[in-house]
Amino acid sequence: MTGTTTRTPLTRDRIIDAAVVLADSGGVEELSMRKLGAELGVEAMSLYNHVEKKDDILDGMIDYVFRAIPLPAADSDWRLSIRETALAALDQFVEHPWMVNLLMQRGIYGPSSLRFMDRILGLFRAAGFSEEDAHHAWQMLASHTMGYAFQQMSGGEDKDGWESNSPDLSAFPNVAALTPYLANCEFETEFAFGLEIIIAGLAARLRD
Amino acid sequence: MTGTTTRTPLTRDRIIDAAVVLADSGGVEELSMRKLGAELGVEAMSLYNHVEKKDDILDGMIDYVFRAIPLPAADSDWRLSIRETALAALDQFVEHPWMVNLLMQRGIYGPSSLRFMDRILGLFRAAGFSEEDAHHAWQMLASHTMGYAFQQMSGGEDKDGWESNSPDLSAFPNVAALTPYLANCEFETEFAFGLEIIIAGLAARLRD
DNA sequence: ACTGTAAGCATACGGCGTAAGCCCGTCAAA
């Protein structure tokens, strides 16, 4: 026992956890070094003892989210594992609305992120996909998941862009007709719709 | 003839054109009101006589890109039109690497953007899709296109993340094995691969 | 008790978006 100091020591992990909390409530644009420091009871510059630059924190946040996605089971049918994992990923992406954008800006290079990707690719290869097709499959899945997460998040509780801030849609009848679907659809059902198309298409590819 | 003044008058369009050029060379993070003003031979604050805020410029840039995508032909098979248009959109997204991120942050509410979306939705509905399925189809297409554009752009000419700045991939054999595909693949072929799966899946849906 | 070291703090710099007010060229009305 070294005796509890009055100050809980700062660590990279504590910083990233706080950054996630701060970004979850208020968006990434609210995440500044000063505010993050304040949240931790510390000056902004103290963070730099544990973190190289702000980008380092952002990368850590991405990895934090990937770590929270359950890895796919390796011992069941690949279709099942992929479905489950895609839905779990979507959940996380929606829970942390800053994730998709951040991921797009910074890429997927953290350890947990790579582990996740590696497992998915392994799943495809074990199922019999060629390396190239495994890559195709990963890419399709990633695009679909991120795309849907993005769409699910545009707009908040009720005031999303398609009901309040939209311009006059009188010139765009098809958009106008589909506004209810754009605004109030059951996202998980929607996501599953496309997911099944992708999985079926990939499975067909597997059968030569 | 009113006589040519020595100063070409500023307009919203001229500002947005310059913003696109500036962002194309150097990325969005290089796009500041001051630099944009300098590019136009004007002080930053002068831009505010023609533009409400910087976000206004960003929205204009999104619309600029959508305006550059040829609208789908309405008189040929929907599969053909969709294929062509998706490829044309991908081209534009890749030509303006800031587009996908910007679009994700700001949404698709500009006039040209809505017109584009309206045409696609109209195409699906004319082909016999229900409103709900037309929306599904749009969403899948958008996700796929943006996802591939994003992946095509991560990293520049030769030094992309998968060859230079990557961490040790020794712990991630599947990622390591697919690195060549991630780095040097033929993007248009890849994109078409997934596009065909999506179109086929949608066509199957159409046949009840 | 002394001292090396690392963690945290204070200050400062250059850049950002933009609010507020000035200045001056242009042009319509007198």
Next chain:
DNA sequence: TTTGACGGGCTTACGCCGTATGCTTACAGT
């Protein structure tokens, strides 16, 4: 021709931002 309003561009200033630099402080090992 004079004048006076107006609008576009300019200047200044404010409060943010990320972060380089150097100081202070408190604990660990002797």
